[in-house]
Amino acid sequence: MSVFDVVVLVCAALLTVGATLAVIRAERGPSMLDRTIALDIVVTTVIAGVALYAAVFRRADVVPLLVVLSLVGFVGSVTVARFAAVEPEGEGRVRTREEVAAEEAEKRRLEQEELAERRARRRAALEAARDAPPVEGPGADGGTPEPATEPVPESATDTVEDEPDPEHHGGPADEETR
Amino acid sequence: MSLHPRRTGWRFQWVTILWLTAVWVLLWGDVTWGNVVNGALLGVLVTTGLRMTPVDFHGRVHPAALAVLLGRFALDLVRASFEVSLVALRPRYTPRGAVICVQLRSHSDLYLTLTAELVSLVPGSIIVEAHRLTGRLYVHVLDVETSGGIEKARQNVLDQEARVLRALGSDAELAEAGLSRGRRAREVAAR
Amino acid sequence: MTQDQWTTVADVASAVCLLGGAFFALAAGVGAVRFPDLLSRMHAATKPQVLGLVLVLVGLALRLREGGAVWALVLVAVFQMLTAPVAAHMVGRAGFRTGKVRQDLLVVDELSRDLAATRRADDDDRPD
Incomplete structure (x- = not known):
């Protein structure tokens, strides 16, 4: 193991540590821009790593790779910076499983409440319509449409009960796929 | 900056074409006629197809x-990286x-950009906002x-601008910025 | 000196340069984790990189020693020097505009002062 090999190993270790620290910042960094910078560091470390590899094995054909990587790193960070938007605090944080489950349960509960409310309102409107016609009979447009409207509300409430919720396809299946 | 239709012809962008040809040749690694001609053709294509406002350069290059400028920049780069x-x-x-906030003394886009780039490259300072x-x-x-x-940092930026102006600016631009060319010129002016 | 000795000298110089470059890459990573706010982390991301990359490329050039690939390395260094300040500037500007800069960590903040002044001037100018 020559001195050059030892040097190469030390360099590789330093580069790995540097890239790992940058990835830690990418995970932690509170905003989009922090993560952009951290990934820029990772790209530059990759360039250094590829150059190290080319130096060890004396390969000249990986050099165009370096050119492309340096351009890609730059274009990536400039694009993200250009389209950076105002992020509310705390939204960039990765949530734990419990928090995700709690949020899902809360969302489902709100939707069930809204559905129940809609059904109650519809039922009240139908009952009002059923009670109203005998009073307004002579003034209304005639007897024919009214009996026709009677069966329709019955089936409407039936379909509302059985209709699958378009957003949630059932509780247990969702839990399994997560 | 000139938007005169005649000035945007490729004849007035030969510096850009030269630079693009050099980039192409460097990418390929060897200087053959094929590479040079291809590079020139691509340069012409890029400058005529993708129009950008040409940069006005009224100065002269002073080699010394x-x-x-370059030597001091290299020194600063090494020292400040450490x-x-x-x-x-x-x-x-x-x-x-x-x-x-540093108020620059010259009135041209080119020197503003060059100073901003050099100040950004030398570690310790980054340009956050530049008002043209x-x-x-x-x-x-x-x-x-x-x-x-803080005052030393401000003075560093102004010194960098002075070096850029002395290297690339004409005498008129230097006088406008309130600088003089060299030690001897300063003595002559003081006398 | 014989060809062999030149080769050894070049290899030693290349090893030193590669080591220096890797050291600066490590400093960049450490800075990214340690620095307190967005703007300082930007310094860590772009500054050591320039010299580190130049050193690594010089080390590589000393090892390759011939061929057109060496000139492409010059190109990589020039690209990096031209584009790193632009990237740093854009990220910094975006940071200011989206309010990601923590002003309590800055000793002097003249940009916010000037931005506030222009905003106040705009408010005054607007007809009521």
Whole structure:
């Protein structure tokens, strides 16, 4: 193991540590821009790593790779910076499983409440319509449409009960796929 | 900046075409006729197809001052890289930054850009905002202590601009900025 | 000196340069984790990189020693020097505009002062 090999190993270790620290910042960094910078560091470390590899094995054909990587790193960070938007605090944080489950349960509960409310309102409107016609009979447009409207509300409430919720396809299946 | 239709012809962008040809040749690695001709053709295609406003350059290149600029830049780069690395690796030390406003003395886009690039490259300062119309640069300094204070940081940026002007500017532009060319010129002016 | 000795000298110089470059890459990573706010982390991301990359490329050039690939390395260094300040500037500007800069950590903040002044001037100018 020559001195050059030892040097190469030390360099590789330093580069790995540097890239790992940058990835830690990418995970932690509170905003989009922090993560952009951290990934820029990772790209530059990759360039250094590829150059190290080319130096060890004396390969000249990986050099165009370096050119492309340096351009890609730059274009990536400039694009993200250009389209950076105002992020509310705390939204960039990765949530734990419990928090995700709690949020899902809360969302489902709100939707069930809204559905129940809609059904109650519809039922009240139908009952009002059923009670109203005998009073307004002579003034209304005639007897024919009214009996026709009677069966329709019955089936409407039936379909509302059985209709699958378009957003949630059932509780247990969702839990399994997560 | 000139939007005159005649000035945007490719004949007035030969510097850009030359630079693009050089990039192409460097990418391929050897200087053959094929590479040079292809590079020139691509350069012409890019400059005529993708129009950009041409940069007005009224100065002259002074080789001695240019050497001073590049040499000083290389020295600053090495010295300041070590400083930033030491600040990063020194245990239990957090840097206190500052954003300062520097009013540049020249009125041209080119010198503003060059000064901004050089100031950004030398570790310790980054250009955060550049107002082209008022000629102001907003510089973020990493650590006020290591740069020797806020006024010293401001003076560094102004010195950098002076070096750029001396290397690339014409005498008229230098006089406009209130600088003189060399030590002897300063003595002559003082007499 | 014989060809062999030149080769050894070149290899030693290349090793030193590669080591220096890797050291600066490590400093960049450490800075990214340690520095307190967005703007300082930007310094860590762009500054050591320039010299570190130049050193690594010089080390590589000393090892390759011939061929057109060496000139492409010059190109990589020039690209990096031209584009790193632009990237740093855009990220810093975006940071200011989206309010990600913590002003309590800055000793002097003249940009916010000037931005506030222009905003106040705009408010005054607007007809009521």
